[in-house]
Amino acid sequence: MLSRVAASFYWLSRYIERSDGILRMLKINYASSQDAVREFTWEPVIRIYSGADTELMKQLNNDSRAVLGYMVNGKNNPNSISNMITLARENARSVQEHITRDLWQCLNEYYHCVKDPSLDERLQKDDPISVLDILIKQIMLYYGTAEVSMERGQGRSFMNIGKFLERSIQAIDILDIKFGSVNTNPDLLTDITYWKHLLQSIGGYELYLKTYRDGIEAQNVMELIILNTDFPRSVIYSVNNISRYYERLKKESNLGNYRDIAFQIGKLQSYIQYSSAQSIRQVGLHQFLTQIKQDLYAIGTSLNEHYFANS
Known part of the structure; x- marks a missing residue:
């Protein structure tokens, strides 16, 4: 296998897995922020996925909706879901002849779901958990399709x-x-x-x-x-x-x-x-x-x- 192809497979999967981890973390922590008796902080989540950036934490000001917007659609955040699914799709496109059509369609659907112009508005005004659930299900569909359709x-x-x-x-x-x-x-x-x-x-x-x-x-x-x-x-x-x-x-x-x-x-x-x-x-x-x-x-x-x- 060409090194270019092997690298694309490897990084495609890393980006998808990272986005899955972030979405699950955001969902549980948002629910926690609404239920917390003691003062809740988003600092651990930001440190895990964006590093210990004091200026960033001050900018987000522990605002749950601001953190969700930054982590899902933040253009300046290399680990935003939007940026990672874009990179995952680029890697998949470069090996499109090596993956099944069903898997490409799943990834494309996930990409367009994240890039939906109304997504950010729904995160800010609607129930964010329902929005995050939609994205998590897209990843579950992707993994299921990869499992049943990819050549071993x-x-x-x-x-x-x-x-x-x-x-x-x-x-x-x-x-x-x-x-x-x-x-x-x-x-x-x-x-x-x-x-x-x-x-x-x-x-x-x-x-x-x-x-x-x-x-x-x-x-x-x-x-x-x-x-x-x-x-x-x-x-x-x-x-x-x-x-x-x-x-x-x-x-x-x-x-x-x-x-x-x-x-x-x-x-x-x-x-x-x-x-x-x-x-x-x-x-x-x-x-x-x-x-x-x-x-x-x-x-x-x-x-x-x-x-x-x-x-």
């Missing part, structure tokens, strides 16, 4: 590597930011609503209730998001799938490069698999998450050097 070849492997790499990085960022807030506000450690909203924003609330019977506790939330192999948005589940789909790229012609990256993935996989909630606490959660994130970025860099260098 190299293109799909690159798509899934991109998806799970992006998903694991998002899970780490969310967990790191949320637990980091506990350092400045220790009361959050026992705030059930705080952890419930975190679980809902990452789609893990129902599984948590089935897995842990003693109520919502911060340590169990950490364990679910990092170590639970049955949770499709956990770090270990994502890394296991990166390994699974990377194995399918093995060929005699690229054994040297393959082994280097396979070693990186396997080392990270073992590091997480042989960790426990107790060992993570001993190392320190922030340090543990930082190490995993650095390893994920290193895997991404290696993929770029060995597979996408000429793209």
